[in-house]
Amino acid sequence: MKQKKVPMRMCLGCQEMKPKKELIRVVKNKENEISVDFTGKKAGRGAYICKNIECFRKAKKAKRFEKAFETSISEDIYNTLEKELEEGNGG
Template sequence: MRMCLGCQEMKPKKELIRIVKNKENEISVDFTGKKPGRGAYMCKELSCFEKARKAKRLEKAFECAISQEIYETLKSQLEEEDGR
C-alpha cells in the first residue's frame, strides 16, 4: 500500500503511478514501477495531479524544487495514459 500525493489515500501500489527522482536529480514518470531512485506515488487521475501540484507535494517528497517543465511533462504523460 502506498499513499497518493494528491488525494492522500492509501491504495495498492499497482493502482498508482510512480514518479521517480534518480541520482542525477532527474524526475520522470515510471509506469513500470522498476526505475531506480526515490519514488513518490500518485493516482492516475488528473485531479490528484492538480492537488499535488497546488500543495507542492512533489517538492516536499523529493526535497528539491521542481520546474514547470517537469510538471507539464508529467501532466502530458498522465493525459496520454488516461486516453488509453
C-alpha cells in the same frame, strides 16, 4: 493457498493508500534527475500519484512533489505527468 501481499502506496494528491499498480510513480535518482517511471522499476526515491488529473493538480498546487523529493521540480515533469493523465482519462 497463501494470498500474496499487495504493496500499498500513498497518493500525493488525495493522501489515500492505494495498490502500487494503480498509481503512477515519479522518481528522483542519485543525480537528482526527476522523471516519470511508468514501469515502477527505476532506481531512486519514488513518489506516487493517482491516475486522476484532480489528484495531480492538488499535489502540484500544494507542492507535495517538492516536499517528497526535497528539491524543486521542472515544469517539464509536470507537463509530462499532466499530459499522460489527460490521455489516460479518455481525453
